[in-house]
Amino acid sequence: MAFRISVVLILLGLCSDVFSYHLNMSCDSPTVLGATINCTTSVIDDSDNLASGNFRYTWITDFLHVGKRVIETGPTDTWNITYDMSLNNAGTFVVRVEVCELIMLGIICSSVGSMGNILIVTDTLNGKIVTTQSKTERDTFVSVAEPLQNIISLKSADRDFISGAPTVLSYWFVDCIYYGITTDFRYDHNFTKPNESHYIEALVMADFTPIPPPTTQAPSTTTTTTTTTTIKPTSLRLPNNTAPVNSTTPQRIKRDAAATPEPTGTRNNTSKIKMWQNGTLVPYNVSFPYICNNTNVAMDDKKRYGYFHKSVKTKAPISGINISGTNWLRYGELLDLNVKCSGSDQMSHCVLFKPGIYNVTGNETCRNYEPLNVCDFPIKRFLMVEEKNTIVIIIKNDVSIKVSSVTVTVYKVKPQAQLSVIVVPVAFSLVAVVTIVFGVAYYLQNRSRIIVEVADFDFGQQYTDMEYKTFKERLRDSIVNAFTRDPSTSEAPNWPPGHKYGSMT
Structure with a gap:
């Protein structure tokens, strides 16, 4: 053992x-x-x-x-x-x-x-309000360009628990304004003004009180009447600047405030809650537990409540992107683009350079973004590739992201000689040739007309009439000859032999 x-x-x-x-x-x-x-x-x-x-x-x-x-x-x-x-x-x-x-x-x-x-x-239901836009969850900032979908997400155990309740209603409030009830834990709301803060509240009431069966009156000898105790649904009155509750969803109910089942409590003439009536905000004197800083606590063994709230801030999305500048560049020229857009603050951007033609998908992202105080920034860069390039520009803020692109073509020009370098030398050469030709022709044409007489001076001979005379003597002889010379004489003067010229030919 x-x-x-x-x-x-x-x-x-x-x-x-x-x-x-x-x-x-x-x-x-x-x-x-x-x-x-x-x-x-x-x-x-x-x-x-x-x-x-x-x-x-x-x-x-x-x-x-x-x-x-x-x-x-x-x-x-x-x-x-x-x-x-x-x-x-x-x-x-x-x-x-x-x-x-x-x-x-x-x-x-x-x-x-x-x-x-x-x-x-x-004591209350557990969960949270999930806000989404275009299937994207928004935490704090919401866009004014599209409706905001508010969905109450309950813990799975709580959701299974209230699924057995005959009546489950959700009361919706925005900034202490009552907007009605839904039955599918969802409410869509439009915010139209950017840069505002809003407070969304929702009160879920699960009523485990059994719905009374239809009561039938005892038959009489004259008439038979059947009465059913139900609440007649009517249309929910909403303000003009608020998106109505989607009536196409079969599980969703729209009721008028007068016909809406009130949660446990009494009417309160000092309530801060208001509602829209014919386009005007009027007091809604009904006491809702937890809503609008109400200290009342719901106490009812047949009902379970859930209070959910969320603060959001509205912003304008990125829009109106304008890209200006030259998208045809000579090789070596600086790219100079300017981008402008509009939207709420807290913007940032990045730029991607893609070779060739790139088709934007809208899913592009960057590792690093540069903050923008104003959506007005330049894009400058040398593109040394001689082909088409795509500039992808990504701009985002807290509620949107926009991707734009522009195609830039870089071309290269072959160097050519200037026209003056060719024209000026050719023109002057032609002028010189024409001048020479005309000069030679002019000389050949006129050389026979030129006769050059050569003086033949013999300084060795002595002539008697060439004796030395003073000026007075020569003047006197000239005057005497002028008065004594015969004017009819046509003979040529008798030059001394030494005064004649010979022919050059």
């Missing part, structure tokens, strides 16, 4: 040395009182995978009338804990689980470990 016990202990030691486990535990807390909380525990081996084998799970909690749960199953187990609203109150509770591994054909259960979790049970 002692030998068998020793063998078992040895096997237990070997198993504990070979396998090393740890536990993962998760619970979908917080949940509303009355809903079912799901707690799941998994056994993980040293390879971060689900362990193999069978395990025993022992669950315990400090909720009243819940007790504990023991089950033998695989490496994962889930305990669905339902809390009775009549026996428990909202608060913080603890759930624990102890896990051991079944070995030796289930005879021995080797301890793996234990784990606990804190459960938060609330």
